[in-house]
Amino acid sequence: MVAGLLLARAGIDTTVLEKHSDFLRDFRGDTIHPSTQLLLDELGLADRFRQIPSSRVESVRVPAAEGGDVAVADFARLRHPYPFIAIAPQWDFLDLLAEAGRQEPRFHLRMRSEVTDVIRRGGRIAGVRFVDRQTGESEELEATVTIAADGRGSVLRDLAGIPMREFGVPFDVLWFRIPAQGRDGSPVDVGRGLLPRGSAGRLFILIPRGDYVQAAMLIPKGRYPALRAAGVAAFRADVARAVPELTAAVGRLEFSDVHVLDVRLNRARRWWSRGLLCIGDAAHAMSPVGGVGVNLAVQDGVAAAAILAGPLRDGRMSDRVLAAVQRRRAWPAAVTQAAQRLVHRGIGGAFRRGWTPRPPRPIVMLLRRMPALTALPARLVGIGVRPEHAPDFARR
DSSP states (O other), X not given: OHHHHHHHHTTOOEEEEOXXXXXXXXXXXXXXXHHHHHHHXXXXXXXXXXXXXXXXXXXXXXXXXXXXXXXXXXXXXXXXXXXXXXXXXXXXXXXXXXXXXXXXXXXXXXXXXXXXXXXXXXXXXXXXXXXXXXXXXXXXXXXXXXXXXXXXXXXXXXXXXXXXXXXXXXXXXXXXXXXXXXXXXOBOOOOSEEEEEEEXXXXXXXXXXXXXXXXXXXXXXXXXXXXXHTOHHHHHHHHHHHOGGGHHXXXXXXXXXXXXXXXXXXXXXXXXXXXXXXXXXXXXXXXXXXXXXXXHHHHHHHHHHHXXXXXXXXXXXXXXXXXXXXXXXXXXXXXXXXXXXXHHHHHHHHHHHTOOOOOOHHHHHHHHHOGGGGHHHHHHHHTOSSOOOOOGGGOO
């Protein structure tokens, strides 16, 4: 959506295909990082984004072994116009981009359009075949460049025969909502900090969302069937021990409320084939650690549009142009994934030993004595390794 909007603003005729009739899917990446908010400002969309109901995460805090908790990332310390992570429904974010796109005469969004194959001509991919899910009719759409932004299970990437390098992940994630209510139904303030919690070898990430908490329960890879077999009462007890202030609301949880995320971490060795470019999760599936997947995908979209616009407009598209997008975006993805893999190692060790990960006491003491250090991880998470800015042709 970002790449399509920017290319349309560059005067490039662009069509975005979406197989569903709307964007309403829960438990997608809802984190809008400072760098993405600044991009929206550069695109003239910040005021409209502020109209979307959202909450803020201003810090990441972890429990300390000696009691209490300690901030490990403080976004308020960033020297940035948007020193916080906004938590907003992804469907609202996508609707905002779609509405901005409709104002561009060269932007076309086709819903209910499911890609089924690629068009090959002269040894290159020259567009796609897709099914209109409303009429059931098959259609063809020819293109100078096809951008695969269809997620970690990318159909286009597989059709192009682009291989992936897989990295092992020791956990899966159970996503669910907990109403922020006490025993008497009164609101419970869970703050504005993202707070990891642990109990009895379980690890939870709690994201405040106003009147509810979006909860992530990390479990060893492939263990969901065993957890479910233990029964909903045991599941509720695990959650209640981690968030005792929400025990009453936890008592109403059912397994039907739980979305299971099979966590994967991978990266394409080559992001492109002749006539096709992969970006976002299609090029590099990210772990939920840090919630950076949306941010990386948006930055990929900006870089792709900035690099492709001129060659598309001038009729000089080539493999070298597609490779230039990978050269710009591959190392930020690799560095971010390397950091995630370090965190994965700690989580895996915690599962094997049955303890809750906590920062070493010297680290806790250092962060409490020198809280300015929390700006560095905040910058890595909130802004990223290589933030992208809107090219001049797309600014409003």
